[in-house]
Amino acid sequence: MTVLRVAAVQAAYVLMDREATIDRVAGLTAAAAREGAQLVAFPEVFVPGTPLWIDTQPIWDSDEEWFGLLAENAVVIGSPACDRLAAIAAEHGVWLIIGVNEREQHGATIYNTVLYFSPDAGLAGRHRKLMPTGAERTVWGMGDGSTLGVVDAGAVRIGGLICWENYMPLARFHLYAQGVDLWIAPTLAVGDGWIATMRHLARENRMFVIGVNPVLHADQVPARFPGRDRLLAPGYLEQNGPWLDEGNTVVVAPDGAVLAGPVREREQTLVLDLDLRAVATARRFLDPVGHYHRPDVFRLYVDTSPRRAVIETDGGTR
Amino acid sequence: MQATPVLLDRDETIAKVVALTEQAAAQGARLVAFPEAFVPGYPDWVWRTRPWDAEATALYARLFDQAVVAGSPATEILAETARRLGVWLSVGVDERDDQDSTIYNTLLHFAPDGSLAARHRKLMPTGGERLVWGTGDGSTLQVIDAGFGRLGGLICWENYMPLARAALYAQGVDVYLAPTWDNSEVWVPTLRHIAREGRTYVLGVTSCLRATDLPADLPGRAALYGDADDWLSRGNTVIVGPEGEILAGPLTGEEGVLYAEVDARRARLARQQFDPVGHYSRSDVFRLTVDTTPRAAVSLGGEPARAAAGGGGS
Numbered sequence: 001m002t003v004l005r006v007a008a009v010q011a012a013y014v015l016m017d018r019e020a021t022i023d024r025v026a027g028l029t030a031a032a033a034r035e036g037a038q039l040v041a042f043p044e045v046f047v048p049g050t051p052l053w054i055d056t057q058p059i060w061d062s063d064e065e066w067f068g069l070l071a072e073n074a075v076v077i078g079s080p081a082c083d084r085l086a087a088i089a090a091e092h093g094v095w096l097i098i099g100v101n102e103r104e105q106h107g108a109t110i111y112n113t114v115l116y117f118s119p120d121a122g123l124a125g126r127h128r129k130l131m132p133t134g135a136e137r138t139v140w141g142m143g144d145g146s147t148l149g150v151v152d153a154g155a156v157r158i159g160g161l162i163c164w165e166n167y168m169p170l171a172r173f174h175l176y177a178q179g180v181d182l183w184i185a186p187t188l189a190v191g192d193g194w195i196a197t198m199r200h201l202a203r204e205n206r207m208f209v210i211g212v213n214p215v216l217h218a219d220q221v222p223a224r225f226p227g228r229d230r231l232l233a234p235g236y237l238e239q240n241g242p243w244l245d246e247g248n249t250v251v252v253a254p255d256g257a258v259l260a261g262p263v264r265e266r267e268q269t270l271v272l273d274l275d276l277r278a279v280a281t282a283r284r285f286l287d288p289v290g291h292y293h294r295p296d297v298f299r300l301y302v303d304t305s306p307r308r309a310v311i312e313t314d315g316g317t318r
Numbered sequence: 319m320q321a322t323p324v325l326l327d328r329d330e331t332i333a334k335v336v337a338l339t340e341q342a343a344a345q346g347a348r349l350v351a352f353p354e355a356f357v358p359g360y361p362d363w364v365w366r367t368r369p370w371d372a373e374a375t376a377l378y379a380r381l382f383d384q385a386v387v388a389g390s391p392a393t394e395i396l397a398e399t400a401r402r403l404g405v406w407l408s409v410g411v412d413e414r415d416d417q418d419s420t421i422y423n424t425l426l427h428f429a430p431d432g433s434l435a436a437r438h439r440k441l442m443p444t445g446g447e448r449l450v451w452g453t454g455d456g457s458t459l460q461v462i463d464a465g466f467g468r469l470g471g472l473i474c475w476e477n478y479m480p481l482a483r484a485a486l487y488a489q490g491v492d493v494y495l496a497p498t499w500d501n502s503e504v505w506v507p508t509l510r511h512i513a514r515e516g517r518t519y520v521l522g523v524t525s526c527l528r529a530t531d532l533p534a535d536l537p538g539r540a541a542l543y544g545d546a547d548d549w550l551s552r553g554n555t556v557i558v559g560p561e562g563e564i565l566a567g568p569l570t571g572e573e574g575v576l577y578a579e580v581d582a583r584r585a586r587l588a589r590q591q592f593d594p595v596g597h598y599s600r601s602d603v604f605r606l607t608v609d610t611t612p613r614a615a616v617s618l619g620g621e622p623a624r625a626a627a628g629g630g631g632s
Contacts (some may be wrong), residue, residue: 145603169480200511256504297456
């Protein structure tokens with residue numbers, strides 16, 4: 001396989017409704033598969049959507065019902081929701097890469113996580129965002145170094161980081177060193193500055209890059225959503241416009257050229273063929289972990305051990 | 319300072335640096351930045367010649383003769399210019415040590431007191447450049463306090479080395495120089511990215527010259543270079559603010575000076591949103607060590623001290 005057909009799905013979620021959002025994932029994945037996509041990428045925390053209130057309201061200002069919904073609708077690894085996503089990938093024979101609000105089965109901390117489902121073997125990879133941004137730190141925890149792996153999908157190696165994590169040079173370098181041909185950056189970031197970053201990353205590691213965003217208009221927040229009037233106060237919408245997620249989905253070639261997008265203020269799935277041979281040939285110019293690295297000067301150590309809250313021991317009495 | 323060097327003529331090119339710096343200082347500039355390898359010019363022929371052809375060898379010989387030696391009369395003129403005009407002057411040069419033969423792609427930073435405050439040798443040349451330039455060691459990755467802010471930079475595609483950038487961020491760089499030969503459209507997005515990643519001002523500075531600007535006696539000139547349509551570099555000079563916003567440029571197809579006001583405090587405040595070496599780092603997960611020791615090929619004079627023998631980036 002030297003040519004890979006990919007789909008980057010810029011779509012609306014059903015705010016804080018996991019099952020309805022996964023219904024959308026099923027429909028959008030089916031549509032992409034009909035166009036021949038072998039890999040389908042969804043945005044950051046697409047299931048069950050962006051916790052919008054952290055930007056539209058002061059922190060902790062009567063947000064308990066919203067956070068309750070988030071916790072209730074978060075995706076737990078190994079749960080029926082996770083199985084549904086795996087089944088969607090299997091049904092259509094695609095790699096399904098999707099951002100979710102994730103938590104432990106008995107946990108209340110939400111993580112900003114990307115899940116990688118293979119066409120035939122279920123959950124093949126998981127990455128928890130290392131560092132939330134600004135107000136995000138009031139709803140999401142931080143991942144440890146144990147979920148910074150690259151996924152081997154046969155002829156293509158897939159990796160990526162989430163939103164502004166893409167600005168962490170050491171995290172990127174660690175992934176580059178594992179060999180990444182296709183970088184997937186689920187994000188909420190809007191504007192041209194983000195596109196510049198996507199193009200830079202492509203050129204820095206000479207890889208394909210997919211930046212994939214959700215898009216949500218205020219009218220798409222369900223009328224019955226609890227506290228809707230407070231969530232979308234007129235003053236906020238006047239100041240920031242009606243697009244709660246504006247969209248910015250883009251696909252970039254290893255030389256930094258924009259192949260498709262950026263898509264803004266509409267739902268659209270970008271489907272295109274990536275000729276993976278372009279990665280190796282472009283790295284004759286620059287390979288940040290090979291001939292353009294200076295391992296005599298720079299040494300990067302990465303702690304990839306899982307860091308659980310508690311390490312249980314027998315107290316040394318055994 | 320998007321300018322045209324007198325290719326492979328050190329003294330003529332330095333005369334241009336002096337005149338242009340005077341102009342900029344008269345406009346109130348306190349930091350004046352010149353392109354990559356501006357004195358005596360970028361060895362463009364590495365992309366046009368077969369590597370070991372006679373022309374390439376003759377051009378290399380000229381580059382060797384015209385290279386800049388730190389502490390020589392050439393750098394004295396630059397230092398004196400910085401002192402006389404009271405400016406910071408950063409100039410890319412083809413540099414070598416007096417007794418040595420390898421040429422380095424180096425950025426020299428002269429302070430308003432007339433001192434050579436810092437020198438950075440490019441860590442890794444690109445493609446054909448590897449035939450004419452050596453690789454710097456980690457000892458020249460420093461960021462310096464320039465009063466108006468902390469000043470540092472990397473050269474051309476060295477800017478695609480994430481760990482080298484991290485080394486500068488960790489030293490608090492507020493004004494980041496990126497002298498380059500890169501004319502591509504995607505270079506500007508790279509500088510915008512670096513500005514956003516480091517929350518720093520970025521000055522990308524590029525030479526501008528075409529075949530008709532080349533000295534008549536340049537070895538192989540007729541065979542290698544064409545007419546006015548044959549650009550060696552169209553220029554790509556740009557100044558970017560600490561949130562990735564373009565403040566001036568990109569300038570192409572002509573010589574010219576871009577001016578911008580930099581405010582180090584603004585860069586530092588922009589790090590409320592993102593600080594790659596502070597609140598947005600994960601020092602529990604990542605640990606980068608940088609070997610900043612000077613690495614001489616040979617140390618004469620006996621065994622090094624025991625501590626130094628095991629030293630370096632462990």
